[in-house]
Amino acid sequence: MSKILVTGATGTTGQQVVEALLAQGADIRLGVRTPSKVANFVERGAEAVVYDYDRPETLQEAMTGVDRVFLLTPFNEHSVELTKTAVQAAEAAGVSFVLKLSAVGADPEAPGGPGKSHGLAENVIKASNLAWTMLQPTFFQDNILNFQGASIKGQGHIYGASGEGKASFVSAGDIGRAAATILLNPEPHHGQSYVLTGPEAFNNQQVASMVGEIVGKPVTAINLTPEQYGEGMRANGASEWMIENMLVLEGIKAKGWAEAVSPAYTQITGQPGEHMFDYLSANKARLVA
Numbered sequence: 487m488s489k490i491l492v493t494g495a496t497g498t499t500g501q502q503v504v505e506a507l508l509a510q511g512a513d514i515r516l517g518v519r520t521p522s523k524v525a526n527f528v529e530r531g532a533e534a535v536v537y538d539y540d541r542p543e544t545l546q547e548a549m550t551g552v553d554r555v556f557l558l559t560p561f562n563e564h565s566v567e568l569t570k571t572a573v574q575a576a577e578a579a580g581v582s583f584v585l586k587l588s589a590v591g592a593d594p595e596a597p598g599g600p601g602k603s604h605g606l607a608e609n610v611i612k613a614s615n616l617a618w619t620m621l622q623p624t625f626f627q628d629n630i631l632n633f634q635g636a637s638i639k640g641q642g643h644i645y646g647a648s649g650e651g652k653a654s655f656v657s658a659g660d661i662g663r664a665a666a667t668i669l670l671n672p673e674p675h676h677g678q679s680y681v682l683t684g685p686e687a688f689n690n691q692q693v694a695s696m697v698g699e700i701v702g703k704p705v706t707a708i709n710l711t712p713e714q715y716g717e718g719m720r721a722n723g724a725s726e727w728m729i730e731n732m733l734v735l736e737g738i739k740a741k742g743w744a745e746a747v748s749p750a751y752t753q754i755t756g757q758p759g760e761h762m763f764d765y766l767s768a769n770k771a772r773l774v775a
């Protein structure tokens with residue numbers, strides 16, 4: 487059986503990739519900075535290895551003996567350089583296939599934001615000797631819990647600067663299931679880029695209404711100007727890079743550029759995509775104080 491390395495295995499998406507691979511009995515190695523964080527996965531048969539972009543020598547060690555890699559770079563200003571480092575390590579270690587977690591709208595010609603950096607990183611992989619597939623998810627359903635959970639619980643508010651703009655939010659669970667399907671049988675997916683979305687698009691007020699229905703109390707969306715949104719992030723200690731990139735993302739949502747629904751998840755897995763209401767309902771405990 488081919489060994490698969492999952493990078494970012496402690497994060498929102500990586501954990502879901504691991505769950506889906508373990509459910510299929512795959513032979514997996516988890517690239518992590520802190521092995522104790524994945525003790526539960528190791529008990530269930532995964533192997534853990536230290537993989538730290540800040541210590542590039544760990545990458546080739548982690549990839550030695552691995553055939554396929556789920557490649558995740560953290561959301562920061564170094565993602566293109568990190569991808570170069572990872573690709574060099576993969577080639578040196580004899581990896582044959584990389585599945586990159588990219589983003590919808592990845593385009594090296596984009597004026598800026600995550601679309602541009604993911605587009606440039608995709609090009610690094612495309613120029614390598616590795617076979618590849620790109621997963622290009624839209625906004626995660628999980629963002630509502632991870633980034634709005636505290637204000638939903640504390641104030642009954644969802645904050646944004648995207649107005650009435652809708653996004654076809656996808657669950658990290660679906661990304662994990664699509665990734666596992668591809669990693670277990672990559673050949674039919676070589677050279678393909680898949681936009682992953684949920685089955686329906688929502689704006690922030692519609693998300694707030696859904697959350698309100700689930701938690702049984704009113705939840706409203708507060709629409710900020712980009713300046714107010716940036717100031718709020720700055721007051722919470724966000725870097726200027728993070729503010730700039732988050733404002734690009736809010737702008738994409740505001741313009742309706744993240745509204746389209748893609749059939750790719752169902753084409754890859756044969757299953758319907760997870761609906762946002764079902765995802766939020768299943769995670770109700772994280773939305774109530």
Ligand SMILES: NC(=O)c1ccc[n+]([C@@H]2O[C@H](COP(=O)([O-])OP(=O)(O)OC[C@H]3O[C@@H](n4cnc5c(N)ncnc54)[C@H](OP(=O)(O)O)[C@@H]3O)[C@@H](O)[C@H]2O)c1
Pocket residue numbers: 493494495496497498499500518519520523537538539540558559560561587588589590600623624625626629
């Ligand atoms: N959120 C969205 O709506 C969205 C939409 C489309 C695409 N994306 C893309 O998804 C990616 C982020 O995925 P995610 O949300 O699943 O990530 P996440 O939850 O933020 O987790 C980041 C992962 O990267 C690891 N990591 C951080 N720094 C590292 C380093 N120096 N060396 C090795 N590992 C490191 C973290 O490990 P530790 O546990 O050690 O910190 C963690 O496992 C980004 O590329 C982003 O552009 C996100």
